[in-house]
Amino acid sequence: LSYEKSKETRARMNYLKRPGPALALALLLSRSSTSTAAPNCDDAVGNGLCPDAFSLSEMGECLIAKRAEVDENCQVYVDINQACGSAMERCGDGIQWGSDAILCVTQWTRKDDLSADCADALLKLPEDKPAAEPEVSEEESEASKKKREKRKAARKRAANDVRGHDVRGHSAQTPL
Numbered sequence: 001l002s003y004e005k006s007k008e009t010r011a012r013m014n015y016l017k018r019p020g021p022a023l024a025l026a027l028l029l030s031r032s033s034t035s036t037a038a039p040n041c042d043d044a045v046g047n048g049l050c051p052d053a054f055s056l057s058e059m060g061e062c063l064i065a066k067r068a069e070v071d072e073n074c075q076v077y078v079d080i081n082q083a084c085g086s087a088m089e090r091c092g093d094g095i096q097w098g099s100d101a102i103l104c105v106t107q108w109t110r111k112d113d114l115s116a117d118c119a120d121a122l123l124k125l126p127e128d129k130p131a132a133e134p135e136v137s138e139e140e141s142e143a144s145k146k147k148r149e150k151r152k153a154a155r156k157r158a159a160n161d162v163r164g165h166d167v168r169g170h171s172a173q174t175p176l
Contacts, residue, residue: 038102039125041074060097076124080105083121087114 041049041063049069050062063070063078070078081088081097084105088096090113091104105118106125114122 038106039073039076039080040099040102041070041077044070044074056094056097063097076121077102079124080118080121084114084118087118 044050044063044066045059049066050059053059053062060078060081063074064082067075067078081101084101085096087109088101088104091100091108095101095104102125105114105122111119
């Protein structure tokens with residue numbers, strides 16, 4: 001009787017361990033990469049493109065099959081996952097088709113270790129553009145400079161107070 005019960009319990013636990021579509025979606029969406037410009041298929045998955053996919057690999061198979069139905073951003077993501085699969089395997093299990101897929105091949109893997117197909121697929125990545133510098137008038141610029149210098153001097157005084165030095169950098173304590 002206890003053997004049957006434990007067998008039933010193990011079966012129930014294995015069922016609970018199997019990720020459902022909601023969990024797969026949550027994993028894809030919650031583990032967002034640090035770069036906002038990295039391509040992904042979050043919108044397609046979030047809109048129910050692959051409702052029967054229970055794992056990242058099933059999600060990948062679905063995205064490949066439905067590549068024509070997704071936006072250009074997602075197509076780039078699919079292309080990179082297909083071309084760079086072997087490089088992603090070296091990053092670890094669960095990387096391919098996950099949120100760290102792009103990080104794996106752009107930051108965690110040396111460019112020399114990428115296949116030619118993978119390197120070509122990475123050329124489709126959008127380039128990160130630096131944020132444009134806001135235009136500042138001369139008056140604002142001068143005022144900002146003065147504030148910055150004031151804060152810097154205050155920080156230096158505070159650091160010297162903590163170290164026990166006077167403003168000129170000499171020890172404020174008398175030698176023994």
